[in-house]
Amino acid sequence: MNTASETTASETAASEPAASEPAEGEPRTWSWHLIRVTGLFLAVFIPLHFIVVVIAGDVGATNAGTIVSRFQNDLWRAVEGIALVLALTHGFVAIRSRLLDSSWGLRVRDWTVVVLGVVCVLLGATAIYSLVTF
Amino acid sequence: MTGPPEADAGATDVDDADVDEAAPPAGGPASAGGPWAAIGGFVSFAYVVWYVIDLALVRTNPIAFNAAHRVYGNLAARVVFAAVFGAIVFHGLDGVRRTVVDHVAVVGRHDLVARTVVRFVTFAVWIPAVLVLIWPAIRDWFSR
Numbered sequence: 001m002n003t004a005s006e007t008t009a010s011e012t013a014a015s016e017p018a019a020s021e022p023a024e025g026e027p028r029t030w031s032w033h034l035i036r037v038t039g040l041f042l043a044v045f046i047p048l049h050f051i052v053v054v055i056a057g058d059v060g061a062t063n064a065g066t067i068v069s070r071f072q073n074d075l076w077r078a079v080e081g082i083a084l085v086l087a088l089t090h091g092f093v094a095i096r097s098r099l100l101d102s103s104w105g106l107r108v109r110d111w112t113v114v115v116l117g118v119v120c121v122l123l124g125a126t127a128i129y130s131l132v133t134f
Numbered sequence: 135m136t137g138p139p140e141a142d143a144g145a146t147d148v149d150d151a152d153v154d155e156a157a158p159p160a161g162g163p164a165s166a167g168g169p170w171a172a173i174g175g176f177v178s179f180a181y182v183v184w185y186v187i188d189l190a191l192v193r194t195n196p197i198a199f200n201a202a203h204r205v206y207g208n209l210a211a212r213v214v215f216a217a218v219f220g221a222i223v224f225h226g227l228d229g230v231r232r233t234v235v236d237h238v239a240v241v242g243r244h245d246l247v248a249r250t251v252v253r254f255v256t257f258a259v260w261i262p263a264v265l266v267l268i269w270p271a272i273r274d275w276f277s278r
Binding site: 043047051062064130133 | 190193215233
């Protein structure tokens with residue numbers, strides 16, 4: 001019984017389109033490519049960032065002095081800057097795609113995307129400014 | 135004409151069970167990762183936003199930054215951070231799986247195995263990280 005069920009499952013998986021594949025006949029857009037490329041970098045950068053900042057650095061024992069000493073390392077600052085900009089880009093484009101797929105009214109949808117974009121740009125500018133001028 | 139209703143219902147159940155386990159979630163490209171991937175992505179994005187605000191705070195008001203981080207040391211905050219790490223790891227690994235499935239046909243034919251590997255590695259990374267993250271709060275609790 002189990003074997004038959006697994007076989008059916010495998011066959012179904014093989015015959016269905018891949019999980020993130022666009023629907024049949026639907027072209028892969030620039031946003032799809034951007035999400036994939038940034039996502040591959042972020043799959044390494046963000047867990048690494050979290051391990052260094054929150055786990056190894058112990059978020060509860062961190063103070064301003066910890067951040068100052070961490071930012072003495074220019075390489076770390078560069079990695080943080082790249083990771084944050086990529087993450088904000090990835091997040092904005094992914095949420096934008098979700099919003100465009102949603103059933104919200106056209107005007108509400110467009111304004112939400114604009115507001116989200118402005119927030120992401122402001123956050124990115126804040127991050128870069130903080131890292132460069134630290 | 136279409137047979138007994140009981141038989142139809144039974145057949146539908148079996149079909150649904152097979153499809154749920156093996157087939158990718160329904161929906162267009164944006165929802166292809168399923169609800170957990172979307173939740174993981176949203177939580178990861180929230181972490182990035184939190185970190186940028188934290189970074190701005192350390193520059194503008196270091197005293198408030200220090201006070202906020204003392205709060206992050208309590209057990210409840212550490213549990214939240216543990217959940218966030220789980221979301222980040224799962225979202226990252228699931229994203230890599232989706233990219234590999236798209237580009238390597240062999241992996242695409244074994245999507246169920248790939249999903250299982252993602253879940254296994256997520257827990258294999260997450261569980262030790264949770265212990266390291268939560269242990270200081272537990273130690274402090276018992277040393278009172």
